[in-house]
Amino acid sequence: xxxLYWDGxxxxxxxxxxxxxxxxxxxxxxxxxxxxxxxxxxxxxxxxWRSPTRTTRPVAAG
Numbered sequence: 568x569x570x571l572y573w574d575g576x577x578x579x580x581x582x583x584x585x586x587x588x589x590x591x592x593x594x595x596x597x598x599x600x601x602x603x604x605x606x607x608x609x610x611x612x613x614x615x616w617r618s619p620t621r622t623t624r625p626v627a628a629g
Contacts, residue, residue: 568583568584568590569582570582570583570607583611587613589613590610590613591615591616591617592610593616602616
C-alpha cells in the first residue's frame with residue numbers, strides 16, 4: 568500500500584507491505600475513500616478497521 572499525505576509544505580509518501588494477511592480496503596462509490604486516523608492506523612496494522620480484530624493470529628510471543 569502506498570499513501571500520499573500533504574503536510575502543508577509538500578507530499579509525504581508512505582509505503583507498507585504485510586508479510587502475512589491482507590489489507591481490508593473500504594468500499595468506495597465515488598472513487599475515493601475517507602478514513603479517520605484511527606481507521607487508517609488499523610488498516611496499516613493489518614486489522615479489519617470495521618471490527619477491530621486482527622486478520623491473522625500471532626505465531627508466538629516472547
